Amino acid sequence: MNLGPAVDAVASWFSGPDPAWWAVGIAIVLVWIIPVMAVVFPIAAIGQIIERKVAAAMQRRLGPNTVGVDGIVRLVVRLSLPFLSRVSQDRLIQRISTLPGMGLIRALGLGQLAADGVKMIGKEDIIPAGTDGAVFRLAPYLALAGAFLPFAVIPFAQNIVALEVPVGALYAIAVGGFTVMALLMAGWGSGNKFSLLGGMRAVSQVVSYEIPVGLAIAGVVLWCGTMDLHAIVAQQYNASWASFLGWNICQSPFLALLAGILFFAGLAECQRTPFDMSEADSELVSGFNTEYSGLRWGMFAMAEYTEMCLVGAILATLFLGGYQSPIGEPWIMSLPAWLETIIHVGILLAKFTAVVVLMVWIRWTLPRFRVDQVMRLCWLTLVPLCLIALFGLALTMLLAGGAALGPAYGRLPAMLHLTLSPLGHALAWGIPLAIGTTLVVQARRNRVQAHPVLQQLTTYQPATADVAAIQPNRGSP
Amino acid sequence: MILAWVNDIYDGINAFVIGMRTTATFFVENVRNSGGATAVTQQYPQEPAVVVGDRVRGHLFNKADICIVCHACDKACPVDCFVMDGERDANNKMRASRFDIDLSKCIYCGLCVRACPTDSLSMTTGFEVDPHNEAARFLFRRNSSQLDKHLDAPDVVRMAGLVSQPRETLSQADRDWLDSVIDPRGEHLIGMYGMGYFTPEEKAKADAERERKKQEKAAAAAAAKAAKAAIERAAAEKELVAKEAAQPHAPTPQPPAGGDAS
Numbered sequence: 118m119n120l121g122p123a124v125d126a127v128a129s130w131f132s133g134p135d136p137a138w139w140a141v142g143i144a145i146v147l148v149w150i151i152p153v154m155a156v157v158f159p160i161a162a163i164g165q166i167i168e169r170k171v172a173a174a175m176q177r178r179l180g181p182n183t184v185g186v187d188g189i190v191r192l193v194v195r196l197s198l199p200f201l202s203r204v205s206q207d208r209l210i211q212r213i214s215t216l217p218g219m220g221l222i223r224a225l226g227l228g229q230l231a232a233d234g235v236k237m238i239g240k241e242d243i244i245p246a247g248t249d250g251a252v253f254r255l256a257p258y259l260a261l262a263g264a265f266l267p268f269a270v271i272p273f274a275q276n277i278v279a280l281e282v283p284v285g286a287l288y289a290i291a292v293g294g295f296t297v298m299a300l301l302m303a304g305w306g307s308g309n310k311f312s313l314l315g316g317m318r319a320v321s322q323v324v325s326y327e328i329p330v331g332l333a334i335a336g337v338v339l340w341c342g343t344m345d346l347h348a349i350v351a352q353q354y355n356a357s358w359a360s361f362l363g364w365n366i367c368q369s370p371f372l373a374l375l376a377g378i379l380f381f382a383g384l385a386e387c388q389r390t391p392f393d394m395s396e397a398d399s400e401l402v403s404g405f406n407t408e409y410s411g412l413r414w415g416m417f418a419m420a421e422y423t424e425m426c427l428v429g430a431i432l433a434t435l436f437l438g439g440y441q442s443p444i445g446e447p448w449i450m451s452l453p454a455w456l457e458t459i460i461h462v463g464i465l466l467a468k469f470t471a472v473v474v475l476m477v478w479i480r481w482t483l484p485r486f487r488v489d490q491v492m493r494l495c496w497l498t499l500v501p502l503c504l505i506a507l508f509g510l511a512l513t514m515l516l517a518g519g520a521a522l523g524p525a526y527g528r529l530p531a532m533l534h535l536t537l538s539p540l541g542h543a544l545a546w547g548i549p550l551a552i553g554t555t556l557v558v559q560a561r562r563n564r565v566q567a568h569p570v571l572q573q574l575t576t577y578q579p580a581t582a583d584v585a586a587i588q589p590n591r592g593s594p
Numbered sequence: 595m596i597l598a599w600v601n602d603i604y605d606g607i608n609a610f611v612i613g614m615r616t617t618a619t620f621f622v623e624n625v626r627n628s629g630g631a632t633a634v635t636q637q638y639p640q641e642p643a644v645v646v647g648d649r650v651r652g653h654l655f656n657k658a659d660i661c662i663v664c665h666a667c668d669k670a671c672p673v674d675c676f677v678m679d680g681e682r683d684a685n686n687k688m689r690a691s692r693f694d695i696d697l698s699k700c701i702y703c704g705l706c707v708r709a710c711p712t713d714s715l716s717m718t719t720g721f722e723v724d725p726h727n728e729a730a731r732f733l734f735r736r737n738s739s740q741l742d743k744h745l746d747a748p749d750v751v752r753m754a755g756l757v758s759q760p761r762e763t764l765s766q767a768d769r770d771w772l773d774s775v776i777d778p779r780g781e782h783l784i785g786m787y788g789m790g791y792f793t794p795e796e797k798a799k800a801d802a803e804r805e806r807k808k809q810e811k812a813a814a815a816a817a818a819k820a821a822k823a824a825i826e827r828a829a830a831e832k833e834l835v836a837k838e839a840a841q842p843h844a845p846t847p848q849p850p851a852g853g854d855a856s
Contacts, residue, residue, distance in 0.1 A: 171621065173624075174620070174621045175620045175621050175624070176620070178635065179635050182637075202778065202779075203778055203779060204778055478614065478618070478621075481617055482614050482616070482617045483610070483613060497599075498602075498603060498606075501599075502603075556596075556597070556600050557600055557601075557604055559600075560597040560598070560600035560601040560604060561604065563597050563601075564597075564598070564601045565598075
């Protein structure tokens, strides 16, 4: 097989008009991504704590609440003060771990983070005999890179963005595609049937769901007329609304629909529970990461939570106004610059943490889909809905102008212009909602009645918990 | 077809919302502390232990005043956790001069309790094995060389007294003596329940417990007796009624009050 032309093509692409631009670009990304990672990495780690605490609360447990700082203190004291007697060590540990505030840290399970990290670093890195060495070893790094690199174009505040490229949205989709490669490499390199099945499932699923993701982002690009994420965020601030009403999700019902689609498709791309066929533990042991251990497994876990954060960040940037506050910007603008930056970063973090919590909530609510159900949801529901939303969006813009197009563009008078007049806004919401409601009512009226048993199941109401029945008689002798 | 498609989407969203509401209910309940997570889960090391039940097989306890040092428990024990010595008292009866139970060996199987002919050995509900804990101060750690050291009851009392005080306040002699008998790093965990009642409170508690059990047993026996008597009385009455039926002119006897005790 002659690879000459292909190699030449790639080489000429890299050595275009300015031979080193891509190297400079990579260097800039690497330098600027470090502070971004410093922000995102702890958030991704805290995502695990959020996951465990929310899951516990939904299952009447307490979740991680034992490893406080005292666990770390115990480790440090035991290792570093061996000349003390055990009793003295115990007294010292108790003295430190009963300091005020330790109880809260313990109750929130924050010590679990450090303990998990220490545990994963300390574990043996097992590389089984049948693995495809380089592929197996490289996959976790690629997974983590694919999860982290898109953060380079996410604007965290007015001046905090690692890489301000005019095609940020495209970059995010393209670099996010690394993850598929990593999952396939992990599945193939493990030399394990379960892993391979998991990897193949992951690829089919992620590649399918790239389409709704791409279409949803295309809708926003259509609306805003730019792919620059910073410009998209800036456009969601509108002086005439000066609140969350200016966000893309509130601009048009079609954009709200696209936001929902992007959320669910993103959920599928993260391989989170309703869509976690790639690591379905009841079918495939642990899927593509079955053979991984120690820090390599930890990198996969980290990549998963980082990807959740990424979906949250993209959703927040494209639809939820990015780093802007929901009650308008002037009060932030009047603050000193450093405070403004901190508040903006905090607002973005809060937004995507909320999305992460929603993902966790869904994980502990819905059971896993079957493979065919996942595919059907993508191709027969999300993609048509995306197309409908795109069509509606284009129609809206044609009639009344969008955020990117001036009032002059719309075929309707400026009074009905979407981003300027409340009337136009009301119409842009009212007409599609009326049509949609009519459709749903008609559909409900003409539906085929389900089997009585199925009806009973779908109308199930959970009984309120009888708390008294499970109260133990505490303190009895 | 389109309507069916819309209906499918509606059904999906509806089911999704119901599911999310269900889990949200649980979440809110538990966050508000009314749902039972904190009520059900016991934070044992941080909070005092809750007694799990009366039939828990906890630490062994030997009543030294009943024990006859027959070694039945020693023979029954699958792990050899007993170390005991006996001596004759003034009435020429055997009594324990030493009765150590190595709780680091004990597997809490209860075979010794079954074997005990005098019911002096029993299992308590105590399960804490931290010798530094005030609640379990009759447990001591010993190293192998200290394991053979003979301790009389006064020694044990002295030891319990010394251990319950802060080490800094002890005299040098006391401290040395304590170090020769117990070793906090030793691998044998010794429960010295065998040397009698260490404090008046312990004795009162054990006595009250024994008295309560005795009364319960007596009450149960009385109830069983009453039930048996009631059954017999009912049988006799039936016989009487049968006899009455044979002689219809005789007056019917009144049933005794409270005859339905069974």
